[in-house]
Amino acid sequence: MEHTANHLAALNFYVDAGVDEVIGLQPVDRFAESKIAPAETVRAPALPPTRPPATSQPTSQPISRSSGQAQTEAEASARTLAAGAVDLVALRAVMEGFDLCPLKKTAANTVFGAGNPAAKVMLIGEAPGADEDRQGQPFVGVSGQLLDRMLASIGLDRTSVYITNMLAWRPPGNRKPTLEETTMCLPFIRRHIELVGPKILVFVGGTSATTLLERRDGITRMRGRWFAYPPTSGGEDEASAIAAMPIFHPAYLLRNPGLKRQAWIDLLAIKARLQDMA
Ligand code: URA
Numbered sequence: 367m368e369h370t371a372n373h374l375a376a377l378n379f380y381v382d383a384g385v386d387e388v389i390g391l392q393p394v395d396r397f398a399e400s401k402i403a404p405a406e407t408v409r410a411p412a413l414p415p416t417r418p419p420a421t422s423q424p425t426s427q428p429i430s431r432s433s434g435q436a437q438t439e440a441e442a443s444a445r446t447l448a449a450g451a452v453d454l455v456a457l458r459a460v461m462e463g464f465d466l467c468p469l470k471k472t473a474a475n476t477v478f479g480a481g482n483p484a485a486k487v488m489l490i491g492e493a494p495g496a497d498e499d500r501q502g503q504p505f506v507g508v509s510g511q512l513l514d515r516m517l518a519s520i521g522l523d524r525t526s527v528y529i530t531n532m533l534a535w536r537p538p539g540n541r542k543p544t545l546e547e548t549t550m551c552l553p554f555i556r557r558h559i560e561l562v563g564p565k566i567l568v569f570v571g572g573t574s575a576t577t578l579l580e581r582r583d584g585i586t587r588m589r590g591r592w593f594a595y596p597p598t599s600g601g602e603d604e605a606s607a608i609a610a611m612p613i614f615h616p617a618y619l620l621r622n623p624g625l626k627r628q629a630w631i632d633l634l635a636i637k638a639r640l641q642d643m644a
Pocket residue numbers: 491492493494495498503504505506507509510531571617
């Protein structure tokens with residue numbers, strides 16, 4: 367009896383600490399791994415057939431696992447892979463083969479995107495949660511259900527929008543992605559936007575808004591305002607610029623229901639912009 371209580375206490379401790387997924391049958395001693403890491407190298411994943419010539423590939427070099435250089439190399443690899451992806455199928459394939467982001471090791475699935483890639487509206491959240499990781503689809507958990515209701519309120523659904531995330535892999539315990547993880551995965555989401563080519567971008571929550579618009583403001587200051595994406599474009603008037611609006615993340619709205627009124631105002635602005643384009 368005491369034995370069972372001890373096990374239950376240990377399990378509760380794990381859940382409180384964010385360990386809420388079983389990802390292997392045997393425990394792995396990561397401390398032991400890192401001790402031998404300097405001598406080891408990892409090879410970058412195979413590139414798709416569309417890749418540029420080998421001479422320009424940072425990915426063809428072995429990467430030292432433990433050095434800060436690994437981050438730079440991984441970023442370079444992601445840039446090369448993303449640039450070589452000619453369509454969404456190719457982009458999904460290179461992301462599924464990209465083993466340099468540490469988040470991929472603990473994730474069950476690569477959550478690529480869902481909805482209609484020909485839609486005018488593309489939504490970008492932060493990163494998959496537990497439900498998304500399990501099902502391999504973005505925004506299918508509780509906050510995804512609220513997002514569906516928000517979309518429905520302005521006449522949209524998953525056949526009329528395309529949905530993805532900044533990161534394709536779930537951060538363990540749903541923690542916030544680190545700057546390194548976000549930076550490493552940036553080339554993928556930028557290419558994803560290029561390949562979908564939406565008329566309107568909706569940044570769902572602060573992470574995608576601040577990262578992709580390269581701003582430091584909080585979501586409360588940014589929500590409901592139109593920005594030009596990419597931020598390096600000459601502004602909304604430039605032909606290639608995409609109209610982009612940050613909105614509150616549905617998970618945030620679930621915790622702060624009083625903010626739904628502001629979210630509603632933002633949704634109406636998106637609806638009006640879409641109607642202007644029709
Ligand atoms: N939160 C996100 O930002 N994205 C998801 O896919 C799910 C929850």
